[in-house]
Amino acid sequence: MYDEPTIGAYNQNGFAVIPGLFSAEEMEEIARQLEAHLRLDVASAPRGDVIFEANAERSLRCLFRIHERSAYFDQLMRDCRLMQLVRQLFNGADVIADGTMLIDKAPTTTYEFPWHQDNAYQFWNPPDAVAVTLALDDSTSESGAVVCLAGSHRESILPHQPSGVFGASRGLVSDPSTEEYPPVTLSLKPGDVSLHHVNTIHRTGPNHTSRHRRNLGFAYHSSGSVCDNAAADQYKRDLEKFLQTQQAPK
Numbered sequence: 001m002y003d004e005p006t007i008g009a010y011n012q013n014g015f016a017v018i019p020g021l022f023s024a025e026e027m028e029e030i031a032r033q034l035e036a037h038l039r040l041d042v043a044s045a046p047r048g049d050v051i052f053e054a055n056a057e058r059s060l061r062c063l064f065r066i067h068e069r070s071a072y073f074d075q076l077m078r079d080c081r082l083m084q085l086v087r088q089l090f091n092g093a094d095v096i097a098d099g100t101m102l103i104d105k106a107p108t109t110t111y112e113f114p115w116h117q118d119n120a121y122q123f124w125n126p127p128d129a130v131a132v133t134l135a136l137d138d139s140t141s142e143s144g145a146v147v148c149l150a151g152s153h154r155e156s157i158l159p160h161q162p163s164g165v166f167g168a169s170r171g172l173v174s175d176p177s178t179e180e181y182p183p184v185t186l187s188l189k190p191g192d193v194s195l196h197h198v199n200t201i202h203r204t205g206p207n208h209t210s211r212h213r214r215n216l217g218f219a220y221h222s223s224g225s226v227c228d229n230a231a232a233d234q235y236k237r238d239l240e241k242f243l244q245t246q247q248a249p250k
Ligand SMILES: O=C(O)CCC(=O)C(=O)O
Pocket: 103, 113, 118, 133, 146, 202, 203, 204, 215, 217
């Protein structure tokens, strides 16, 4: 069982951080597995699942749906600590694991993921769903950590529009009130885990450091939630259209 303060913080703020959930040895193994997976997968992943930077190295920015092509990362998404933690967030309801992705903010990349709510493109009803982030590197305000607005998970889904940023898809039409919902930077070290509710408004900034800032993201929903499939299908069609009209990441 995870401690009450973690669950209480999540319920109150819409996010929480658990330091050191994965040990240094586990992180070494995850990094090894990831490297091996990237060597095999990046060239052959379906269009739309892989996004590169516009930098000279064409380094990887995002790799989506890793769990569909890697038994190791499918299992990692189902790690019993993560499943137990999420079950507690869902008040004991069964947990369905939806996906694993990698987001790598390369050194000195300037793009931002604008303010958004994940349920603007996941469509869970009720919104009993959560994003779990496992830090592979130091995540700080300088390196483009996730910034969440405290208490914003109590909002319904606000109007979004295409963000124009590869990997981020949607952003809020209007800037949210940071007076009503104070911003909190989720600083993480390798092996730390953060959780944010699918309605929590969040963003990430540029990476001003000379190091990569990689996060593995896992998505889960409660067995009591249903996806609005018509909205999800429309979203996929819109995203495909966007990808076809754009040449290179911004
Ligand atoms: O940069 C990241 O790791 C998180 C990006 C994000 O905002 C998201 O996946 O919803």
